[in-house]
Amino acid sequence: MRRDQISKRAERRSLYTNETYTQARSALRPDQPPIPPAEGDEQRHFEADLFDQVLESHTDFTECAFGIRRVQPQPTAIELTVESDQRAGRLLSRILPSYEPDGEVHGMPGLRIRQYTQRGIEIHVAGRRTSAWLTGVPSKVWKRHELFALEHLSEMGWRPLWRGPQEWSGEELAFEQRWNTGTWNQFWQAGAWCSSGLLRRLGIFQTTTPADAVTGYRGLGINGYEGLGPVRWCIDLIHRSGIPYRREPLVAALTDPELGLPVAPARHLDAIYTEQTENCIRLDDEICTGLIELRFQTFNYPSLQLSSCPPEYQKIAEGIERRIEVLAGRR
Structure with a gap:
């Protein structure tokens, strides 16, 4: 591909992701569209659930749309760069799964923290080929918000589920079977391409x-x-x-x-x-x-x-x- 064509594709990609030109250009691959779709059903459905939580956790004024400064989509993963400490806390507290004694599971069932690095925090769904990076604030900030979530749940008498083994808990499996199966699941998964696609173009x-x-x-x-x-x-x-x-x-x-x-x-x-x-x-x-x-x-x-x-x-x-x-x- 000619250099001017690559430059144009990078500029157009950055319009959808708000990446810098350098970031957008380095992400382009000859065998992929400028903004690749999520590869596989599991990653696509994961991003659909994550998009829902990004919208639901946005409860205050932010400089950037939904409080996400930029997105960096790749076929098997996506990175969301939050704009502030406050936005990081709201998003993390929303997605981390927990169990309320009456049988309710809050957050994203099956979600686990895979790793903390200088880059940020990587989250995924246990037992599935999924990946999303949350960045924009230092790793220690994400850890602080996780500890705050643990303290908050302890005060309410709820049980954190994301710190368990790298498999779904019995509570998560029961909740998923009760609410996220059958006709509803078919409806949600059929539209996951749109939800994931919007997340990749925030x-x-x-x-x-x-x-x-x-x-x-x-x-x-x-x-x-x-x-x-x-x-x-x-x-x-x-x-x-x-x-x-x-x-x-x-x-x-x-x-x-x-x-x-x-x-x-x-x-x-x-x-x-x-x-x-x-x-x-x-x-x-x-x-x-x-x-x-x-x-x-x-x-x-x-x-x-x-x-x-x-x-x-x-x-x-x-x-x-x-x-x-x-x-x-x-x-």
Whole structure:
């Protein structure tokens, strides 16, 4: 491949991952697409579960979309770089599995910590070929958050499950059999390509859209589909007054034939939601297993206005302001 073609592919990859140009270029492989899909069902399903937890654990204002500064996807692993100590703690406490005495398992069943290194922390699912690295803060910070999680569980009388043997506990197996099998499991796994694909492209929500805040969650099924329909991801992109939404670049990136996902505007839903079609864009695949719902809104969060934001949000507000100025073309 010619050098200029490699450079272009690296620049385009970084648009989706928010990697530096050097990082994106070093990750390219001649026999792979610029953003390779997860290799194998186990890694893909693991990333689908992890994407769900990334969204659910995002509960505060962050400079980067979902508090993830960049992603670095490879066929058999993915790296998520968190933007802060606080974001590291929220994410880790959300994914580590624990057992509540009434029979409830919290976190990601089967998840274990494989290793701590200077790079960060590697997590995986026991007995499966899976891998994800959490980076962005020193190893000692991840260890501190793990110890805090242990102390918190001890105070509540819950049992940590991730520190057991490298196999699923009886509680995890029972919980999985009760809740994550049958029709639900088939529905979830059928849409795992979309969930994993979005996780591998998280950077797109901060490199193409000048939103103050980007949040999301897994939505319920909607009319217009048979049965459970597709796995539905609702993404809220919240802008301050006077900032254009830039809907078209985001949709173009997500539907790009080389770096995007195999989705297109869900035209069959327009008749049902005619009042929302301008600021609510739905993208789904041909066989309707994954649905991305982009919801553009305007709201002025006082905590993110530089003239009045509290001290704890000053750095975050400044970072958001710089990003918006660049993306809105005001520089």
